[in-house]
Amino acid sequence: MTKTITIAHGNGGEENNELIKKIFYKNFENDILAKSEDAAVIEDGKLAFTTDSFTVSPLFFPGGDIGKLAVCGTCNDLAMMGAKPKYMTCSVIIEEGFSTRELEKIVKSMKTELEINGAIVVSGDTKVVPKGAVDKLFINTTGIGTIEHKGITASGLKEGMSILVSRDVGAHGATIFAAREGIELASSLQTDCASLYPQVRALMDSGINIVALRDATRGGVSAVLNEWAKTSDVCVEVREESIPVQEEVRGICEMLGFEAVDLANEGTFVLCVNKEDEPKALEVLQQTHTTSAVIATVSQQHKGRVILNSSWGTKRFLDLPTGELLPRIC
Amino acid sequence: MGLELKNLYDDFRDGDTIKAYAKIIAEDAKKLKKPISIMEVCGGHTHTIMKFGLPQLLPANVNFIHGPGCPVCIMPKERIDHAYVLAMQADVILVTLGDMIKVPGSNGSLQDARAKGADVRFVYSPMECIKIAEENPEKKVIFFAIGFETTTPMTAVLVDQVIKLNIPNIFFHINHVTVPEVMVELIDSRDVHVDSYNNQIDAFLGPSHVSVISGSKIYDKFPRDYGRPVVVTGFEPVDAMQGISMIVKQFVEERCELEVQYKRVVNHDGNLKAQALIEQYFEKMSLFRWRGLGNVPDSGLKLREAYKAYDAEVLYKDVLPIAEIEDHKLCICGDILRGMAKPQECTIFGTACKPTTPIGSCMVSSEGACAAYYKYGNLI
Numbered sequence: 001m002t003k004t005i006t007i008a009h010g011n012g013g014e015e016n017n018e019l020i021k022k023i024f025y026k027n028f029e030n031d032i033l034a035k036s037e038d039a040a041v042i043e044d045g046k047l048a049f050t051t052d053s054f055t056v057s058p059l060f061f062p063g064g065d066i067g068k069l070a071v072c073g074t075c076n077d078l079a080m081m082g083a084k085p086k087y088m089t090c091s092v093i094i095e096e097g098f099s100t101r102e103l104e105k106i107v108k109s110m111k112t113e114l115e116i117n118g119a120i121v122v123s124g125d126t127k128v129v130p131k132g133a134v135d136k137l138f139i140n141t142t143g144i145g146t147i148e149h150k151g152i153t154a155s156g157l158k159e160g161m162s163i164l165v166s167r168d169v170g171a172h173g174a175t176i177f178a179a180r181e182g183i184e185l186a187s188s189l190q191t192d193c194a195s196l197y198p199q200v201r202a203l204m205d206s207g208i209n210i211v212a213l214r215d216a217t218r219g220g221v222s223a224v225l226n227e228w229a230k231t232s233d234v235c236v237e238v239r240e241e242s243i244p245v246q247e248e249v250r251g252i253c254e255m256l257g258f259e260a261v262d263l264a265n266e267g268t269f270v271l272c273v274n275k276e277d278e279p280k281a282l283e284v285l286q287q288t289h290t291t292s293a294v295i296a297t298v299s300q301q302h303k304g305r306v307i308l309n310s311s312w313g314t315k316r317f318l319d320l321p322t323g324e325l326l327p328r329i330c
Numbered sequence: 331m332g333l334e335l336k337n338l339y340d341d342f343r344d345g346d347t348i349k350a351y352a353k354i355i356a357e358d359a360k361k362l363k364k365p366i367s368i369m370e371v372c373g374g375h376t377h378t379i380m381k382f383g384l385p386q387l388l389p390a391n392v393n394f395i396h397g398p399g400c401p402v403c404i405m406p407k408e409r410i411d412h413a414y415v416l417a418m419q420a421d422v423i424l425v426t427l428g429d430m431i432k433v434p435g436s437n438g439s440l441q442d443a444r445a446k447g448a449d450v451r452f453v454y455s456p457m458e459c460i461k462i463a464e465e466n467p468e469k470k471v472i473f474f475a476i477g478f479e480t481t482t483p484m485t486a487v488l489v490d491q492v493i494k495l496n497i498p499n500i501f502f503h504i505n506h507v508t509v510p511e512v513m514v515e516l517i518d519s520r521d522v523h524v525d526s527y528n529n530q531i532d533a534f535l536g537p538s539h540v541s542v543i544s545g546s547k548i549y550d551k552f553p554r555d556y557g558r559p560v561v562v563t564g565f566e567p568v569d570a571m572q573g574i575s576m577i578v579k580q581f582v583e584e585r586c587e588l589e590v591q592y593k594r595v596v597n598h599d600g601n602l603k604a605q606a607l608i609e610q611y612f613e614k615m616s617l618f619r620w621r622g623l624g625n626v627p628d629s630g631l632k633l634r635e636a637y638k639a640y641d642a643e644v645l646y647k648d649v650l651p652i653a654e655i656e657d658h659k660l661c662i663c664g665d666i667l668r669g670m671a672k673p674q675e676c677t678i679f680g681t682a683c684k685p686t687t688p689i690g691s692c693m694v695s696s697e698g699a700c701a702a703y704y705k706y707g708n709l710i
């Protein structure tokens with residue numbers, strides 16, 4: 001570990017994993033935590049339990065705000081364990097001088113999102129700190145859900161299985177970067193921020209056996225695929241041209257030198273199913289987003305690694321994003 | 331219907347076109363009398379070549395040598411220390427571009443400085459310094475300028491605006507370097523630091539964006555005086571494959587010329603307005619020390635004497651360290667840059683030296699050869 005914490009330690013990639021392992025896992029060590037799933041499975045597999053803190057600049061962005069993010073983020077972590085979000089807590093740390101109107105706007109959008117998930121906030125806390133102690137507003141939410149589909153795990157991937165994404169990737173990261181860099185877009189690029197429980201419910205209703213499920217937040221689709229490849233000790237082979245990416249997102253990636261698969265999403269998940277479930281899973285996903293697609297298969301070629309196959313017959317590794325995402329220089 | 335962004339890259343990533351060029355190169359390469367090594371000077375090309383897996387498409391007798399054209403990689407540690415020291419000054423906001431904030435100096439990187447409370451910001455356009463300076467009138471905004479001919483005009487425009495708008499709190503630390511001078515150094519050096527007589531460079535792929543500014547004229551002397559063909563080439567995989575094909579053809583047909591693959595933008599003279607602006611504010615430094623290569627004559631720029639009031643190197647000379655800092659003894663970046671070694675031949679590659687803990691110049695930025703090898707691997 002480095003002597004001080006840097007922004008890179010919060011990137012969802014390699015440095016982030018190091019921080020969690022070497023400081024938190026080491027001290028909090030227990031079997032449930034060690035599973036390192038999106039949400040902890042407790043009470044003999046009946047409940048899923050998770051927490052997440054939210055800080056984003058700007059607070060309001062095309063397609064959402066920090067409030068929507070705070071509910072979606074936690075509810076999605078529950079949904080990714082096959083759980084129905086039920087009860088939530090909401091803690092806010094507010095910087096002195098923050099606008100009451102904006103706060104109410106944020107809480108209203110939390111309400112809307114809670115309704116979509118069928119969850120309620122049952123406890124909460126507010127703290128106000130002097131100017132400069134936080135950047136405007138930080139929100140923490142914790143959630144409990146009842147597990148409706150057992151056995152979803154990052155270690156369940158086996159040779160021959162198929163991997164799908166629920167929609168085009170990178171929209172949230174690209175939207176935030178465009179807003180931050182002041183890139184004016186002619187079109188209406190929006191964050192993908194959305195509650196995922198309804199889609200997970202639809203997958204369960206169709207009788208599909210969900211092997212692995214994860215929302216591709218920080219670190220993007222690359223981080224999810226790399227984690228699955230490592231945890232399951234298999235190779236994930238991606239067909240590069242099959243990864244759905246919106247034109248606007250691609251444009252921003254080209255300008256700033258990013259890859260869409262490394263960008264954060266807030267309403268996009270990656271799904272692993274048995275080969276025979278692939279057509280049905282795709283059909284269900286496409287009812288919500290026509291851009292959903294099959295992007296990869298599981299093989300044994302390079303265990304623990306993700307390979308990207310190009311349409312001209314070359315291969316390369318797709319690694320975990322490292323460091324802070326920085327725009328290219330020239 | 332106007333031109334859309336995707337028009338700028340879509341066709342230039344077409345799988346069939348790339349495969350077609352691979353076939354042409356393979357056919358032509360059969361007629362080569364000896365293997366050829368092509369140096370892509372620019373880190374952007376290294377990135378393209380590795381990201382799109384182009385070496386996998388080339389015959390065994392056409393090789394790449396990854397050049398020194400990554401502005402972050404070539405920055406010697408003492409200059410990174412300059413950035414760190416400036417950032418740690420109480421009244422300073424240090425502004426720089428992208429990757430620069432990740433590179434470790436002897437006290438740490440700018441990221442570490444930021445974690446210790448320094449105000450360090452990265453921008454996509456240097457013009458953002460003006461907004462930062464307006465919002466922080468009590469602070470000195472220092473733009474730590476890096477890059478080749480491509481980014482120099484943007485710095486020149488900022489200098490121009492600072493002077494014309496009379497902005498009192500923007501200063502510059504200039505680390506701009508130029509491409510042709512270092513190319514000469516790699517093939518014809520008589521400097522004690524650089525023994526280039528064993529270099530393996532047969533031809534150069536010239537970066538297109540440098541020539542958008544400086545024209546293709548900066549390479550006239552390479553085929554003429556040094557017997558090395560140059561093809562100014564774009565950054566998409568189809569561009570790179572066409573550029574390589576043009577070089578192979580020159581060897582087969584026994585020509586040695588300057589050619590432009592990126593004709594859709596580049597001409598011989600370049601952007602004269604940008605060149606004039608650079609000329610107005612900058613002059614050559616007699617020596618600039620390149621990480622991994624040593625001192626290269628006339629390869630760096632500094633603000634002209636008349637503008638030294640804006641020069642942070644002058645203003646802060648009492649606090650800036652001057653001692654040169656050598657790289658780790660085991661690092662072979664110098665040999666990699668001269669084409670005498672590949673990254674995986676280095677004993678610390680991928681072990682002690684990784685993108686998260688870089689030791690040598692080629693690992694520090696994503697555009698360095700070692701970083702590209704590490705990231706994309708060599709699958710075939």
